[in-house]
Amino acid sequence: MDFELNDIQKSVQQTFKDFVDRRVMPQAAAIDENAEFPTELFKEVGDLGFFGMRYPESVGGTNMDILSYCLAVIELSRGSMSLAAACTMQSLMATYFLFRFGDEEVKKHFEAALKGEEIGAICMTEPNAGSDLFAIQTKVLVKDGHFLLSGQKTWVTSAPIANFFTVLAKTDNHEKLSIFFVPSNLKGVTVGKKINKLGACGSVTSEVAFDNVSLPKNYLLGEIGGGTNCLMEILAEIRIMTAALSIGVATAAFEDALKYAKERVQFGKPIGKFQAIQMKFADMEVQLQTAKHYVFYAAYLSDNNLPRHKESMIAKLYASECANSICDQASRVLASYGYATEYSLQRYLRDARFTLIGGGTSEILKNNIGRELGL
Numbered sequence: 458m459d460f461e462l463n464d465i466q467k468s469v470q471q472t473f474k475d476f477v478d479r480r481v482m483p484q485a486a487a488i489d490e491n492a493e494f495p496t497e498l499f500k501e502v503g504d505l506g507f508f509g510m511r512y513p514e515s516v517g518g519t520n521m522d523i524l525s526y527c528l529a530v531i532e533l534s535r536g537s538m539s540l541a542a543a544c545t546m547q548s549l550m551a552t553y554f555l556f557r558f559g560d561e562e563v564k565k566h567f568e569a570a571l572k573g574e575e576i577g578a579i580c581m582t583e584p585n586a587g588s589d590l591f592a593i594q595t596k597v598l599v600k601d602g603h604f605l606l607s608g609q610k611t612w613v614t615s616a617p618i619a620n621f622f623t624v625l626a627k628t629d630n631h632e633k634l635s636i637f638f639v640p641s642n643l644k645g646v647t648v649g650k651k652i653n654k655l656g657a658c659g660s661v662t663s664e665v666a667f668d669n670v671s672l673p674k675n676y677l678l679g680e681i682g683g684g685t686n687c688l689m690e691i692l693a694e695i696r697i698m699t700a701a702l703s704i705g706v707a708t709a710a711f712e713d714a715l716k717y718a719k720e721r722v723q724f725g726k727p728i729g730k731f732q733a734i735q736m737k738f739a740d741m742e743v744q745l746q747t748a749k750h751y752v753f754y755a756a757y758l759s760d761n762n763l764p765r766h767k768e769s770m771i772a773k774l775y776a777s778e779c780a781n782s783i784c785d786q787a788s789r790v791l792a793s794y795g796y797a798t799e800y801s802l803q804r805y806l807r808d809a810r811f812t813l814i815g816g817g818t819s820e821i822l823k824n825n826i827g828r829e830l831g832l
């Protein structure tokens with residue numbers, strides 16, 4: 458196993474680092490404070506080719522490996538979790554099923570999404586079905602060669618600005634999950650209340666209701682009842698990506714705290730010279746480095762088609778827990794300034810909470826890891 462990034466990976470990392478330092482960092486606080494979708498930056502991320510990184514060149518992508526994708530995700534979330542959450546949604550969950558199963562008509566939306574000209578969203582969660590996806594109640598009646606979709610979804614990232622939805626539902630003739638493509642301008646689609654959140658505030662989220670929405674045959678993505686298998690195809694990648702989001706926000710918190718510890722003087726010396734503060738940095742550094750390297754390892758397994766189901770869960774679980782611990786410790790280093798909205802640390806602390814939920818909660822991941830161990 459090679460621990461050195463290759464030239465392409467280094468170049469991706471540098472490109473996104475420069476973009477984030479130059480364009481994202483100066484706007485990140487305002488994006489969070491105004492809770493507004495960063496339209497311009499989203500387009501610029503699209504221009505960098507981010508939305509197509511994981512898709513082949515034949516469909517407009519750049520065919521990058523997962524490790525390169527993770528390096529870009531880390532940089533984006535180092536700058537703004539709001540921007541990173543919206544962009545990762547667009548590059549993976551919102552577009553994957555269109556790419557895999559869309560016909561010519563549906564693929565046009567996919568290709569527009571890769572360029573950032575259309576925005577997609579995934580509708581899985583419902584008011585009564587979060588971790589337990591099989592409990593969803595959104596129903597599809599199969600009728601004379603077309604479908605009628607009805608149900609209520611919630612927590613849909615990018616819903617208020619989405620051109621299309623990928624919707625998880627149950628058909629009346631099958632207990633298992635199916636996936637449908639649903640343009641947001643169809644009759645019967647209502648984007649509901651915007652959800653005000655603790656963090657990632659510029660990644661707009663809302664409820665979506667479907668009331669007898671008529672869908673043609675070609676809007677079924679995959680087979681009836683094939684939804685679970687389809688989700689399994691990208692589950693590991695979603696978890697590795699969420700782990701990368703965690704590393705990004707943890708890096709931002711760590712870097713801010715390190716700078717502060719070198720500058721803040723108390724009792725006649727920089728606070729970084731006190732052993733109690735050094736211990737915190739040692740702990741943070743160990744967590745950040747081990748989490749980052751495990752995420753890279755999971756990406757390596759995935760890129761080499763090696764078994765990575767359990768490893769992707771470990772990466773997501775460990776990186777998100779480390780990110781929250783690092784943000785907490787970094788906030789203590791800044792003390793009152795870590796509590797001030799003028800400083801970014803409070804934003805990192807709030808944003809990091811999201812990584813504990815998306816891609817499976819820690820409890821669910823621990824259950825699954827236990828099951829993988831034969832328990």
Ligand SMILES: Cc1cc2nc3c(=O)[nH]c(=O)nc-3n(C[C@H](O)[C@H](O)[C@H](O)COP(=O)(O)OP(=O)(O)OC[C@H]3O[C@@H](n4cnc5c(N)ncnc54)[C@H](O)[C@@H]3O)c2cc1C
Pocket residue numbers: 546578579580581582586587588589611612613614615654657662811814815816817818819820821824
């Ligand atoms: C910012 C944000 C963006 C999101 N974006 C989207 C999106 O775009 N599309 C979408 O469909 N969803 C989205 N979600 C929803 C997300 O996927 C769900 O929140 C997640 O699946 C958890 O569901 P829940 O919040 O209903 O929690 P619940 O499933 O109700 O869980 C509540 C608590 O119980 C625990 N728990 C549940 N079951 C078990 C069990 N069997 N064993 C042990 N503990 C258990 C959980 O770990 C958790 O601590 C988003 C969420 C957030 C916060």
